Amino acid sequence: xxxxxxxxxxxSSNHDRxxxxxxxxxxxxxxxxxxxxxxxxxxxxxxxxDGINIYSRQINKVEAIISGLDYRRFKLxxxxxxxxxxxxxxxxxxxxxxxxxxxxxxxxxxxxxxGEIGDFGxxxxxxxxxxxxxxxxxxxxxxxxxxxxxxxxxxxxxxxHFGGFHWHFYVAxxxxxxxxxxxxxxxxxxxxxxxxxxxxxxxxRKTVLALQKRHKHKSNx
Numbered sequence: 001x002x003x004x005x006x007x008x009x010x011x012s013s014n015h016d017r018x019x020x021x022x023x024x025x026x027x028x029x030x031x032x033x034x035x036x037x038x039x040x041x042x043x044x045x046x047x048x049x050d051g052i053n054i055y056s057r058q059i060n061k062v063e064a065i066i067s068g069l070d071y072r073r074f075k076l077x078x079x080x081x082x083x084x085x086x087x088x089x090x091x092x093x094x095x096x097x098x099x100x101x102x103x104x105x106x107x108x109x110x111x112x113x114x115g116e117i118g119d120f121g122x123x124x125x126x127x128x129x130x131x132x133x134x135x136x137x138x139x140x141x142x143x144x145x146x147x148x149x150x151x152x153x154x155x156x157x158x159x160x161h162f163g164g165f166h167w168h169f170y171v172a173x174x175x176x177x178x179x180x181x182x183x184x185x186x187x188x189x190x191x192x193x194x195x196x197x198x199x200x201x202x203x204x205r206k207t208v209l210a211l212q213k214r215h216k217h218k219s220n221x
Contacts, residue, residue, distance in 0.1 A: 027088055027089065027090050029084060029087065029088065034110070037109070037110070037112075038077075038080050038109070040073065041073050041074070041076045041077035041080055042077055042080075043073075044069060044070055044073040044074045044077055045074065045077045045163065047068075047069070048066070048069065048074070048165075049133075049135060049163050049164060053068050054066060054067070054068040054069070055067045055068050059193070062195045062196075063193055063194065063195045064193070064194055064195070065191050065192070065193055065194075066124075066191060066192055066193075066194055067189075067190060067191040068190060069186065069190040069191070069192075070190055071114060071186060071187070071188045071189070071190050072112070072114045074186055074190070075114035075115070075186055076108070076109055076112060076114050078120075078121075078122040078167070078169075078186070079105055079108055079109050079114070079115075079120060080109045081160075081167065081169075082096075082098070082105060082120060082122070082158070082169050082171075083098070083102065083105045083106055083109055085141060085158070085160070086098035086102050086105070087102065087106075092140050093140065093141060095140065095141050095142060095143045095158070096141050096143070096158055097143075098171060101120065101171055105120055108120075115173075115174065116174035117174065117182055117185050117186070117187060117188060118172075118173070118174030118175075118177035118181075118182045118185065119173050119174045120169065120170065120171060120172070120173070121169075121170050121174075121177065121181070121182060121185035121186070122167055122168060122169050122170070122185060122186070123168040123170075123181070123184040123185060123192075123193075124165050124166065124167060124168070124186075124192055124194050125165065125166035125168070125194055125195055125196065126164065126165060126166075126194055126195070126196040127161050127164055127165055127166050127196075128196050133164030133165075134161070134164055135163060135164040137161060137162070137164075138161065138162045139160065139161035139162070140160065141158045141159065141160035141169075142158065142159050142160075143156060143157070143158055144156075144157050144158075144159070145157070146170070148176070148177070148178045148181075149178060149180070150178045150179070150180075151176065151178075153172070153176050155170060155171055155172040155176065155177075156170075156171045156172075157169065157170050157171070158171070
């Protein structure tokens, strides 16, 4: 969790204390040319985070439609995040193993090809903490398997939390993806369906409570 622009606070069940990391995690991953390419896509994500010309329409009690995004730029941002997690050497992203899909995703990002809606699509949920977007929280990706109902194919899914959102990445091409899942991906008209959930998922809450209990025991001893 980022406390301010100068350092991040790392909370883990593997540590007896909170760890401060100045400027968070960094890794030299891209050349200058590739940085320039991806910067353009990150600007679209910044618009979403800051609500710049972004609109929301409630469609039921738990879901809303977000609109105003550029499909190509925002989809390429999503793909760049998935690819960067896959090639990173940081322990933070060790769960992400893209295998034969890694090069395909790299080519899409490098050549500016967002693909079809279901190509390595991403569903997005708003992550909240104390009633506000949890923009300072970063939770490492979790890997899970998913068997698609329409064709029985098993694919890999990664969930990562950053920027105030839950990002659900589905590692499969459009041709293998369920239409039911595709409806929650970014659409070509720049819209996507979303809902709001507390950043403290059961797993995160368990870690935080375990750390608090450990600190309480140490202070009483």
